[in-house]
Amino acid sequence: MSATPQRQFALQGAAVILVLSLAWPYFGWQIAALPWLETSLAIGAVAFVMATLSRQPWWWRLIHAGFMPLVWATQRLEIEPGWFLLAFISLQLVYRGALSGQVPLYLSNKQTVAALAELLAARGPSRFLDLGAGVGSTTVPLADLLPDSHFTGYENAPLTWFVGLILGVGRPNIRWRWDDLWQAKLGEYDVVYAFLSPAPMAKLWDKVQQEMQPGSLFVSNSFPVPGVTPDRVIEVDCTPARPLYCYQL
Numbered sequence: 001m002s003a004t005p006q007r008q009f010a011l012q013g014a015a016v017i018l019v020l021s022l023a024w025p026y027f028g029w030q031i032a033a034l035p036w037l038e039t040s041l042a043i044g045a046v047a048f049v050m051a052t053l054s055r056q057p058w059w060w061r062l063i064h065a066g067f068m069p070l071v072w073a074t075q076r077l078e079i080e081p082g083w084f085l086l087a088f089i090s091l092q093l094v095y096r097g098a099l100s101g102q103v104p105l106y107l108s109n110k111q112t113v114a115a116l117a118e119l120l121a122a123r124g125p126s127r128f129l130d131l132g133a134g135v136g137s138t139t140v141p142l143a144d145l146l147p148d149s150h151f152t153g154y155e156n157a158p159l160t161w162f163v164g165l166i167l168g169v170g171r172p173n174i175r176w177r178w179d180d181l182w183q184a185k186l187g188e189y190d191v192v193y194a195f196l197s198p199a200p201m202a203k204l205w206d207k208v209q210q211e212m213q214p215g216s217l218f219v220s221n222s223f224p225v226p227g228v229t230p231d232r233v234i235e236v237d238c239t240p241a242r243p244l245y246c247y248q249l
């Protein structure tokens with residue numbers, strides 16, 4: 001069982017239904033109030049067992065075990081519900097990609113940018129695309145380093161996109177789009193760069209193969225295409241390791 005958000009919701013929901021369907025009739029029969037702390041602990045335990053049986057990674061097991069007890073503890077704080085809505089909206093502004101496609105925000109570092117600059121310089125003036133461009137951590141410094149090349153970034157999280165827009169101001173060789181990366185026409189670029197997650201790589205490779213031109217280059221930071229041997233792996237000097245997997249079309 002893979003760890004998509006929908007499946008994790010389903011697992012937690014199943015644990016809730018299972019425990020409540022036993023606890024409610026039991027305490028109702030005794031005309032006693034449901035003990036919410038014990039009930040939430042029982043839900044956490046059942047969810048943990050289900051997550052273990054379905055071979056979820058260890059962090060998902062911990063999340064499942066702790067989720068309902070934390071809900072119980074949080075409701076004891078009697079926080080105004082509007083704050084939760086505000087927190088949810090704020091997270092969506094930055095982490096939209098995590099919920100919709102299992103691609104959260106983390107940024108390329110300076111060493112990676114230096115390695116990309118070297119790669120691009122060796123190819124000559126290029127059209128470069130960053131799929132899921134974050135706040136412009138690649139496009140902005142690369143646009144400054146390589147004024148003869150052109151840099152496009154697709155980013156769909158509103159606040160992240162906005163920060164990237166501001167950071168890229170005044171650079172005529174940047175095109176900054178608030179758009180879904182799956183809408184990008186990859187055939188228009190010489191080098192396509194992705195720093196996403198393992199989740200979309202197989203589907204992205206299909207798109208790369210269908211759209212990218214012969215002679216162009218696909219570069220994935222940290223996440224190789226499953227089952228495809230890269231033509232080159234650039235070991236970037238940083239911790240944690242962030243290899244650049246290069247696939248020549």
Ligand SMILES: C[S@@+](CC[C@H](N)C(=O)[O-])C[C@H]1O[C@@H](n2cnc3c(N)ncnc32)[C@H](O)[C@@H]1O
Binds near residue numbers: 101108130131135182
């Ligand atoms: C790991 S970050 C990489 C950011 C940037 N490329 C860098 O190297 O610093 C991935 C980014 O992809 C964005 N993202 C996720 N899904 C997306 C989608 N479907 N369309 C556009 N952007 C997306 C996320 O919001 C996030 O900013």
